Amino acid sequence: MKSIRDVIHGTIQVDEKLIERECFQRLRYITQNGMAFMVYPSMRHTRFEHSLGTFHLTQKLRDKIKSDVDFNKISKLALYHDIGHLPFSHTFEYGINLLKFINSEKYKEFFDKLSKNFEGKPQLKFHEMVGVYVLQNFMGENDLAQLMINVYTGRIVTDEDKIAKLLINSKTIDTDRLDYLQRDSYYSGAKFGIINVDRLIEVMELDVQKPAYVFPKKAVDDIEHFILGRFHMYSSVYNHCVVEIYNQIMGYAIAKLIDIGEITVDHITEHEKFIEFTDDFVLNKIKELKYRDDIGMRRIYEAIIKRKKYLKAQLFDQDALMFNSIIEDYGNEIYSKVGEYKGKFVFGANKIETSLDDIYIKENDRVSVSANENLYIVKAQAPRYKVCIGVADKDTANDISKYFQEKFNIQLTFRV
Template identity: 35%
Template sequence: MKIIRDPIHGYIEVNDEVLPIISSQFFQRLRYISQTALAYMVYPGMRHSRFEHSLGAMHLAKEFLNYLSMNNKIDFLTEGYKTLVSVSALLHDVGHVAFSHTFESALQVTKEVYGENIEYYGKETHVKYGLKIISKNSSLFDKLGKESNISDPIKFLINVIGNTPKTEEERLASQIISNFVDADRGDYLLRDSYYAGVGYGSYDIERLKRVLVYVDKKIAVLKKAIPIVEQFLLARMYMYENVYFHSVVGMYNAILSHAISKLIREGKIDLNNIENLTDIKILNMIEETEFRDPILFRKGYKRIKKDITQECMSLIDKAEINNLMRETEGKIIYYEFFDVPYREESEAVYIYDGEKISQLSRFSNLITAVKDLQKAIIVYHVSMEDKVKKYVEILKSC
């Protein structure tokens, strides 16, 4: 066993059978992929990577299972099973390439603005890439979970990470790594908040771990711990409002997405061979383009200071602004932010009152008060000031 020091969780223990996975080239690559793309342009401390987030998610997955086994009798919850689930959490982001979700945004721009015929799966793109990596390196995983009743560990990993669980064992694992309260969000809220230097993402993770139960094949939270769930929900909402959806963070990620799109369209990025793409490689390519100054030195671009709220979006002609983006090759950019803090029908939080489980909305009025987060910004090169005056005038009426 190896022990890794971590600023969020203290000590992260790594089983010997997991070490070869962490040491593999495809996983080590995550050291050079930023967790939050260009958020460091606004929050200088946000230089952390997908590597440490993945370790943190692995740690929390194991912790959640340890406390579930203390609070419930689950026959299949063996040490081998815990290892398999923690590896699922470890690999949940292994398909991310340079600058994480901003690369996915670049694929969207390439397909929808410039009309290129490329593979793009929305926010699931990194999941698709990750499943390919797991399949390609299957020999690393075929002996995992020897002390479990899982006969095909590779199939287990693919079904859990791909969010297509077939068995009870896979469904529990899927809830651990991809639910509202899960190991992924559980880590990134604390980690991103810490590196941003803000308190918005803080919540009582030690308490949350200890109040998890498994009832009717679902993970639930004890009724007495509802305030912790509400704290978690608010932490997520505040991090999106104040950090992830910060207008200047969005501005630089929007510019970056167009810079990457140009590299794709010019054939400088081969989408059939992106496994080894890192932030450093992309920045080196960008240094030879007109996007060098805005991305490396924060020069040349501005944004219309008024954000476009959900109510005002209908005032913007999407076809027209898409044409402008295409004609100016990213010197004018329309960029949307969208997130759903809580969607009860697909990621319900269940509360256990000692007799039965019910959805959180039965007990908490806070859920109904939380609204979808949606806004947009218009970013432009200083040479395009005259062309965006029209949008400045339109937004004055909002």
């Protein structure tokens, strides 16, 4: 399992000039899994080492590519693919989503400033938009920024685009996922993500024209292990109910810090401010403002800094599916309540599912069949829906329970 040791412990050869760059170095201070460390204390690893691991695994696939593309450019994208992550990674994006309901003008300001270089409406996640901005404006990597745009929007034109998307953002078995599953499994202690990466890399072929990963039938067990391992890591770790609640609490804190002007778009678009814009910046702001009851920061401080837990209610199966459908129709109203209760009420709704896109199984030397069409591959047959609702105290629990019962006929049971 040499590659796992290399990836986890960092014995990876990278051009020092690539990793000395300031914008990349700041990823040392961006937690990879948001607030997961509140439940899994060892999950303190950062976007920095994950980026090194993704680069390392991409390099290991170099010999699989039968094309004359500039592989060094693709490897650089693997290294810098998360360059746009902001404090607490995806948790910051929960805050941006909530900002839409707390202060729509500030929300628009952030997106307008970051999307001015895109034609039409950018089909990118927020951290991907930031990544493009950083590559263009702070690092002078315009060609790499364009490759990032193509990869993350699916605007595939050249073989270089196809290969980069397949290796870094295929949505199934790319090097990004191969790294973070091993890393997060190791640091959380959960065993679901312990996959045999050496075996997968050894037996796979890369079809640039489809583009797709092609495996022999003898690798079916390894593919199943990967697909189901990822499914269970999301179900048990990434979407763990307490992790979800802490993510949403921090999301509210971030949205409110933007609302009151403590975080501005300049923290992203001005180089010096961007370099200092890390997890510690947000935590220090929460500590500074802990007496601001008017914005609910005291309770946020108690939850995040002093670990005073929220009460939680969980919905599964049909109840969670129904909640997800309610969000589609009443999302504005429910998200607005998070602001109304100043973060004393938060929620997260997740749909967890498996995908076999971009994976093919060789039937013989000439024919390969999409894994989605292979009835013998074991996968989760239906999505798993999970909803976690957190409240700061019993009074809020009573209010929220009454609201969901009367409005939607959903019964909530809160417990510690």
